[in-house]
Amino acid sequence: GQQLNQSPQSMFIQEGEDVSMNCTSSSIFNTWLWYKQDPGEGPVLLIALYKAGELTSNGRLTAQFGITRKDSFLNISASIPSDVGIYFCAGFSGGSNYKLTFGKGTLLTVNP
């Protein structure tokens, strides 16, 4: 089946630093999604990307849909303590396939 390789698995950064994480796949996706999961809660959608090459921002977050449609990147600028959590990428290939494929997540820790 389809798999997403998400990296890094974890990151430890100082408050104020920028963060970058990415997902790659051997398969093409039509949609890339980035979710954040706070401790004890469910994933919450951060950014959705629908076209190859698309660059979308949500506050300090910026995500890009790779030109090859096989990868996506999420950047967080000027990190703050509340950015702590697990970030998941997810891809949707469309058609009759109703399933999202999730990456295994990036655990982000921000030291004040």
Add this chain to the structure above:
Amino acid sequence: NAGVTQTPKFRVLKTGQSMTLLCAQDMNHEYMYWYRQDPGMGLRLIHYSVGEGTTAKGEVPDGYNVSRLKKQNFLLGLESAAPSQTSVYFCASSYAQAYNHPQHFGDGTRLSIL
């Protein structure tokens, strides 16, 4: 704004016991999903439903059953719980499984099987 509500939030079971997890959504979504989340494994799809009265198997369906008798509810059943089913279970829903209708998640049910 309830969104997706999961009941219960926590549960401890003994091996062999049965239980049902309830998911309710108030967004009139057609599609609903059950995932399990284990450390280092991300989210894995157990079963899903594309509408009232329909269900389908996901990536890891063994040991689970589901029902979608009402559009707003999606039930996940464990007939004979096993320790390997200790996990955090998430329900999600979406208006449609089209490219512009992302899934919305509940806050999870933490299940321990002793």
